[in-house]
Amino acid sequence: MAVVPKSEQAYRLVRERIESGQYVPGYRLVLSPIASELGMSVVPVREAIRRLEAEGFVTFEANVGAQVSLIKETEYLHTMQTLALVEGSATALAAPTVSADQIARARRINAQMRETLTRFDPQAFTDLNLELHSVLFESCPNPHILDLVHRGWNRMKVLRNSSFSFVPDRAAASVDEHERLLDLIEDGASPLEIELAARNHRLATLDAVLAHQDQLTHQRRKTA
Amino acid sequence: MAVVPKSEQAYRLVRERIESGQYVPGYRLVLSPIASELGMSVVPVREAIRRLEAEGFVTFEANVGAQVSLIKETEYLHTMQTLALVEGSATALAAPTVSADQIARARRINAQMRETLTRFDPQAFTDLNLELHSVLFESCPNPHILDLVHRGWNRMKVLRNSSFSFVPDRAAASVDEHERLLDLIEDGASPLEIELAARNHRLATLDAVLAHQDQLTHQRRKTA
DNA sequence: GTATCTCAAATCATATACGATCTTGCGGGC
DNA sequence: GCCCGCAAGATCGTATATGATTTGAGATAC
Numbered sequence A, B: 001m002a003v004v005p006k007s008e009q010a011y012r013l014v015r016e017r018i019e020s021g022q023y024v025p026g027y028r029l030v031l032s033p034i035a036s037e038l039g040m041s042v043v044p045v046r047e048a049i050r051r052l053e054a055e056g057f058v059t060f061e062a063n064v065g066a067q068v069s070l071i072k073e074t075e076y077l078h079t080m081q082t083l084a085l086v087e088g089s090a091t092a093l094a095a096p097t098v099s100a101d102q103i104a105r106a107r108r109i110n111a112q113m114r115e116t117l118t119r120f121d122p123q124a125f126t127d128l129n130l131e132l133h134s135v136l137f138e139s140c141p142n143p144h145i146l147d148l149v150h151r152g153w154n155r156m157k158v159l160r161n162s163s164f165s166f167v168p169d170r171a172a173a174s175v176d177e178h179e180r181l182l183d184l185i186e187d188g189a190s191p192l193e194i195e196l197a198a199r200n201h202r203l204a205t206l207d208a209v210l211a212h213q214d215q216l217t218h219q220r221r222k223t224a
Numbered sequence C: 001g002t003a004t005c006t007c008a009a010a011t012c013a014t015a016t017a018c019g020a021t022c023t024t025g026c027g028g029g030c
Numbered sequence D: 001g002c003c004c005g006c007a008a009g010a011t012c013g014t015a016t017a018t019g020a021t022t023t024g025a026g027a028t029a030c
Helices: A006-020 A032-039 A042-054 A073-098 A100-116 A123-138 A143-159 A168-186 A191-224 B004-018 B031-038 B042-052 B075-097 B100-116 B122-137 B141-159 B168-186 B191-223
Strands: A058-059 A065-069 B059-062 B065-069
Touching: A006 A032, A006 A143, A032 A042, A042 A058, A042 A065, A065 B059, A065 B075, A073 A123, A073 A143, A073 A168, A073 A191, A073 B075, A100 A123, A100 A168, A123 A143, A123 A168, A123 B031, A143 B075, A168 A191, A191 B168, B004 B031, B004 B042, B004 B141, B031 B042, B042 B059, B059 B100, B075 B122, B075 B141, B075 B168, B075 B191, B100 B122, B100 B168, B122 B168, B168 B191
Parallel strands: none
Antiparallel strands: A058 A065, B059 B065
């Protein structure tokens, strides 16, 4: 039987609600209401929340309580920088072990991404993007780095609810960069070359999003 | 008054014992004895241990309990790889904000490190090494990356109890590399140059330690 | 009108108690 | 002799209860 501890149930529920945006940043997580909603006592809920704190989803203050982590102005920048760093390394470390089959699978996923460009579907694009990159870095032999990549992707789930993360023009360029990255891996390029390609691929997205935000800010200033 | 919650006390004590090697890898952490030793109930101890789990110090198995994380053969390699990655980035990101004063302070610390080479004192060397690198990356503007650096250094504290981490020949080379790294920062070298210098500095230590281990393994084989 | 004090409500922090689950050793059957 | 089942002990998982701390509203003094 699938024996799921209550603390685990609470963890999944609260995390799901944070990632989906149902619990917005700043929302106060009070133990007793959550406990009674889930039909359990406060103890496992407290454990779940402290676990979410350790993972950065919530902020905890002694004798006051927990709230969904606030998002600073620079949060998107810092998360993307970190993700660029660890994802680049993970891709480079995994590259020597990527098989021809995996390359082919990645190319098929990328082709699907190109299809989504004809319609506006950020959700499908994002899902496929994760799927593609997963193929590239899941075989990373260093579990610590792989774990950091997963944490980065999880953090992005939350940020997408409150930041822009999809710039149509950028999406097209992204698909092309995927092809080039796959070429590099297939051709056995040097680890550093692959690392920097994967890193710059993400940093380019970061730049595009920041530029897009600046543009919007400008428009707002002009109309204000 | 310094109001330290009991769960925090338990956390500090257990962590200190793991880092000092008093609790060796594999040691089973049973709640009740720890609780009675600290004069508290099991609840805050449990919380402390789950926090240590989230940080990688201990491994937890449902309905069985916790033990100090075992150290796999590859653990030192993976931790050093990760540290090289994040420390390199932190140093490069911090470099533009490092003042002449800080450079001077770092050079003084490095001079002290050179002094320790005349005697065998790994502890002093290691402490000074942390102090020096702290000067270089503490002003890193990305808190996520800085946090990863700190986690890496913490992990190293534990690993030093069970792995080799000091190779006298390597220490001398390390001091010279510090000088070169400081020169690069002072001269305003490019971020990528600084990043790779800081990264390779640590990877060189990794290589030296692994080579040293291989050598010992060989000797053991010959005499066996 | 503002500042400060008091007190009650809300909430967290911890203790204690009990039920659930895993481990281990023993005995019986094959 | 080996394997399986079963019971007892160890330990975790969670519920409930109580103490500690914070917060905020209202009263009071200035």
